[in-house]
Amino acid sequence: MFLSTYENKIDKKGRVSVPASFRSHLSNLGYNGVICYPSFNNQSIEACSQDRIEKLSASIDSLSPFEEKRDYFATSILSESMNLQFDSEGRISLSTKLLKHAKIKNSMLFVGQGQTFQIWEPAAFEKFKINARKKANLNRASLKWEKHFNNNEGK
Incomplete structure (x- = not known):
């Protein structure tokens, strides 16, 4: 899983080191890179494994070929996804288009989201996180807990 948050700087050649734990997870999935695309939910870059983008593609393909939602x-x-391979030092080069979308200039945050991660401009993420915490608190009852977890609390 992709967990935690890491901040890394962009080097002079426009490369950034992907956190070692994120690279390790992707490597365990048999992939030496990451798929990135601009988020349509916020000003971040979505990042995932090859398997995950294939599942997204299959989900999109399950829609009627004549349905507008499929094209959207x-x-x-x-169409916006980029397949970025790690170099020998675990770095990737994000396109100018992706960096502009997320308003990233010098450094970025790699934000674990479980099965995926996001890449943010640090100040933008801090603002988003404050709002996300408030909304998570308001919606906490909607999290589904398996009976197993409820029976083992406090053990």
Whole structure:
């Protein structure tokens, strides 16, 4: 899983080191890179494994080929996706288009989201996080807990 938050700087050649734990997870999935695309939910870059983008593609393909939603999702996700391979030092080069979308200039945050991660401009993420915490608190009852977890609390 992709957990935690890491801040890394962009080097003079426009490369950034992907956190070692994120690279390790992707490597365990048999992939030496990451798929990135601009988020359509916020000003961040979505990042995932090859398997995850294939599942997204299959989900999009399950829509009717004549349905507008299919084109919207394919255009917003698949046509904007970039397959970025790690160099020998675990770095990737994000395109200018992706960096502009997220308003990233010198450094970025790699934000674990479980099965995926996001890449943010640090100040923008801090603002988002404050709002996300408030909304998570308001919506905490909607999290589904398996009976197993409820029976083992406090053990």
